[in-house]
Amino acid sequence: MDTANRQSEMLDYIAKQRRKRDLQHYWVSFALMIVFTVLAFLAVYFRKSINDYLIAFFIVTMAVVQVIFQLYYFMHMKEKDHGFPALFLYGGAVVVFVTVLSFVTIVWIS
Template identity: 40%
Template sequence: MENNSVHRTSVEYRRKKSAKEMRNQFLTFILMIFFTVISFVSVAYNDLFPSNFVAPFILLLAGIQVIFQLYYFMHASHKGHEMPMFFMYSGVFAAFLTILAFLTIVWW
């Protein structure tokens, strides 16, 4: 009797956790579609937005979308993904340093 109760509780817990995760993924998907539409609008209505604003704005929205995809669609926020995330962050840091070095060399 007690084993059946524990199993039922476990199933209910997994069901609630899965529903919450699915809700987060759906909300993230809607936000990414919204960011994409905003990017297209900022390019389409170039008379409303200055041209030196559009490129950094699109890059910012793209960076936000990368973070959303890593954490929600690739499940990087789950336990057990610390080492792959460490390597990804290390790669981003190395790319940042490389770009910074090249920009420094070009400007000086």
């Protein structure tokens, strides 16, 4: 009985530590996402003095990096048992990539 108690106490402690670490991850991800957002807006704010293509490339990169944080930390994709979620999401992303690619290269629209 005593060992069982001690074991459950230990598991409790581990779970608590894990939640503490999760909380830290959330705050750090949130802070980084705010930073990426602010940088993207600043780049457009100073559009007069920076090359347009450079800004466009920069803000799209910022968006992709921010979304990776959102997916892996806020949507828990970094945790185990997320193979199928990744398959579904990246499957969708591949379809999106091909669709966008075809629409921007269609000669009779643009």
